[in-house]
Amino acid sequence: MNIIKLILSVMAAAVLSSCSNTQPADVPQGNTQLVSAQVSQQKSDAQKKTDEKKTADKTGEKTGKAVGKDDEPHSDTLVVYFSRTGNTKVIAEYLIELAGADSYEITAAEPYTDADIDYNNSSCRANREQNDKTVRPAIADPIESLDGYDTIFLGYPIWWGQEPRIIDTFLESYDFSDKTVIPFCTSGSSGISVSEKNIAKLVKIGEQPEGRRFAAGTDKKKVKEWYDMLPAAKASDKLTLTVNDTKLTVTLADTKAAKELAEKVRKEPVTVKLGEYGGFEKVGKLPWKLSADDESVTAKAGDIMLYQGSQMTIFYGSNTWSYTRLGKVDDVSSDELAELFGKKDITVTLS
Numbered sequence: 001m002n003i004i005k006l007i008l009s010v011m012a013a014a015v016l017s018s019c020s021n022t023q024p025a026d027v028p029q030g031n032t033q034l035v036s037a038q039v040s041q042q043k044s045d046a047q048k049k050t051d052e053k054k055t056a057d058k059t060g061e062k063t064g065k066a067v068g069k070d071d072e073p074h075s076d077t078l079v080v081y082f083s084r085t086g087n088t089k090v091i092a093e094y095l096i097e098l099a100g101a102d103s104y105e106i107t108a109a110e111p112y113t114d115a116d117i118d119y120n121n122s123s124c125r126a127n128r129e130q131n132d133k134t135v136r137p138a139i140a141d142p143i144e145s146l147d148g149y150d151t152i153f154l155g156y157p158i159w160w161g162q163e164p165r166i167i168d169t170f171l172e173s174y175d176f177s178d179k180t181v182i183p184f185c186t187s188g189s190s191g192i193s194v195s196e197k198n199i200a201k202l203v204k205i206g207e208q209p210e211g212r213r214f215a216a217g218t219d220k221k222k223v224k225e226w227y228d229m230l231p232a233a234k235a236s237d238k239l240t241l242t243v244n245d246t247k248l249t250v251t252l253a254d255t256k257a258a259k260e261l262a263e264k265v266r267k268e269p270v271t272v273k274l275g276e277y278g279g280f281e282k283v284g285k286l287p288w289k290l291s292a293d294d295e296s297v298t299a300k301a302g303d304i305m306l307y308q309g310s311q312m313t314i315f316y317g318s319n320t321w322s323y324t325r326l327g328k329v330d331d332v333s334s335d336e337l338a339e340l341f342g343k344k345d346i347t348v349t350l351s
């Protein structure tokens with residue numbers, strides 16, 4: 001009888017220890033809920049009060065701001081992310097570069113310690129928070145306003161199959177009804193879909209295109225493949241070139257200088273006087289210097305190049321020289337451009 005009892009208690013201990021050591025990444029949704037329910041019961045009233053206080057503390061804190069290049073916000077796209085161990089931050093940084101976006105990192109007013117995210121400990125802070133949909137951890141230096149941003153990439157790690165509760169704090173703090181919110185996440189293996197549904201239910205969002213889950217360490221090329229597919233990215237790789245009342249569409253090049261140019265002219269269209277040069281191009285000075293990454297290129301009709309960092313040249317013929325690509329006028333022949341430009345100096349507007 002005693003032996004049977006011993007065997008039964010060893011078996012019970014084994015089952016319990018395998019539950020508490022199960023990595024979240026491997027927990028199917030059903031099991032996650034089971035573990036969650038257990039954790040939930042362990043939550044003491046004192047802990048609940050701490051969580052409530054944290055939510056209340058959110059107001060009245062000093063406010064933070066988004067940063068762009070030179071530490072000043074400048075884009076209409078914002079990459080917001082929360083990343084406790086750095087995986088999501090790496091993806092966010094690729095997106096900031098790809099979109100030429102401003103950025104804002106969500107940090108908790110009470111930072112998450114290693115013990116706080118020790119998911120093997122069922123009563124660790126992260127587990128407790130994830131088991132209570134009403135917890136709203138306070139954000140340190142919340143961004144004052146999202147005015148001026150049309151598109152917001154929202155990045156986070158998956159915690160127990162969902163977005164961390166601090167993402168809910170962020171979402172409930174602003175009005176997203178006229179914004180596009182594009183979620184992205186990193187995880188051990190769980191997908192993004194549960195968190196996407198949670199986000200859509202939590203607040204009113206203008207548009208929420210399908211988000212994307214990345215594994216930790218995903219390279220920039222993969223992130224770019226996803227970014228390039230997004231409607232926001234597609235729309236944003238075009239500019240308009242106006243020459244003598246004729247409007248031409250320009251497809252931007254995949255260079256830093258082209259992104260900088262796009263950001264600037266979207267804020268305020270720029271008009272540039274271009275002089276005739278060599279019987280193959282019109283060239284003129286831009287009001288700013290852009291990040292040149294020159295290479296020897298054979299420019300063809302329609303190509304728009306950056307020359308010596310601050311001159312823009314538009315080709316109606318061909319020339320081989322050291323340039324940084326800015327873009328290309330869509331669907332236009334050499335003859336059509338030569339006729340439109342004429343033989344003299346011209347004034348063009350980029351918008």
Ligand SMILES: Cc1cc2nc3c(=O)[nH]c(=O)nc-3n(C[C@H](O)[C@H](O)[C@H](O)COP(=O)(O)O)c2cc1C
Nearest residue numbers: 024083084085086087088157160161187188189190
């Ligand atoms: C509390 C906690 C819960 C987690 N839950 C899951 C999960 O349910 N599924 C999963 O695939 N990964 C899970 N993970 C792993 C993280 O999603 C993964 O390591 C992520 O890349 C961390 O992102 P970060 O470095 O930006 O914080 C969890 C990690 C923690 C700390």
